[in-house]
Amino acid sequence: MPADWSPLWLCLRAAGLSTAISLALGPWLAFALRKPPGGGVADTLLVFGPAVFLLYALRAPAFQWPMAGLVAAAFGVPFVMRSATAAFAALDPVVENAARSLGASEWRVFWAVSARLAWRPIARAGALVFAIALTECAAALFRYAR
């Protein structure tokens, strides 16, 4: 019997989508919410994320990779947020203030300064989100396997 690779492509697509959403939203949310009580938001979402995924895996009538990707992002976004919050907290605030004193908007401070300086921990979190989403999707596929 020839090997059927389609489940792997499905999982890769879903994991890629969730990683993309997590990396697009996570750092910016972490930057915008880093002042208290924003830090608690990531932790709360982190608790609910896997539960949402489990609920989807158990309740959805059929496996659709975009939906699986979105649901995995519910876990991925707060995961990246948490890493990014720690990375931004480790940055010297003087450097960001220097950018503000030069007339930079918060978006520019984030994009041109903070994200550039804190990209390593954010990328690490993104890689981890990809790996976790891949395994979760694989696990969810068992439910629909014949």
Place this chain on the structure above:
Amino acid sequence: MTHARLGKKVPPSLSLDVEFQLAPGVTALYGPRESGRTLILDLLAGFAQPDSGRILVDDALLFDAAARVNVPARLRCCGYVFQRDALFPHLTLRQNLAFAAHGWPRLEGRRRVAEAIERFELPEAAGDYPREAGPDFRLRCAAARAVIAEPKLLLIDECGIGEPLLAEIRDACPAPILLVTRDLDLCCSSAAQLLVLDAGRILQRGAPLAVLDQPDSIEVARLLGIPNLFEGSIAALDPGRNTSRLKFEHFALTAPYIAGHFRGDRVWVAIAAESLVVHPGEDQAIANGVAAPLVRAVEKSRGVRLEFDYGITAEISRQEFARQKDNKSWQVEFPPAALRVL
């Protein structure tokens, strides 16, 4: 007009309450650590919010506690040269300058960056990242970056800036400059106004030389590093001869007449170490001289510091010290004109 009235309590002990006006040119903010110097700059720049007060920069209202106006830092047009290195570490010095020139059209921005590199002598380091450039280049780049955006108020924290660089900044930036420093020589050479700050209060303000010449209070004299401060009482007052006689614990001095005081009043007297004149003790008694044993002589960059008993400190040139170093005993002359009654 640039004017600020700032009130802020910072636990546990600092209570800032200052009001000052800044004219174009350099105003020096002189004070010890923890006196609120950097806090004043942060409040002006918008990185911290005052509890009360008002900030007006170039006639634009930036903060008013009563009217609940608080313009964000990015719209305040306040250049800031930080105490610590605040260059963007992931950008070269040229890119750091280009970041500041972002608001200008592209060609104009490039022209300004090139001009700043030229003016602040950065050509050989322009392509280096801050970690590769020397501290002098980094400081000059930070100054150039603050100036390039044409700030309406330039704030310079204590960052080891020297007189030539400050002169360069002053030429490039017509706005008022508020400089935090502990360097009195820099204040005298570059600043038009000196604000003496202690524990969140401005104790004295005025032209640097005038403040140094006549401190208002014993606290200011101490902050300015005047070593000879003596507390005594007025033994005699003679308005006719324009003299007064002051009695201290170990000696007595003649000083100019002190208006507004009575005999027996306690006063503090200050005299700069350089104003004292030392003589060999074997010479005949000198008018307004005090015979005091020498405790130790300390070599300084500009001369020799002689520390006598009774808390008297004099500074003399090396040549003068070489001439007198074998003295068996010493007399210290207090020129009456140099005595300052606080």
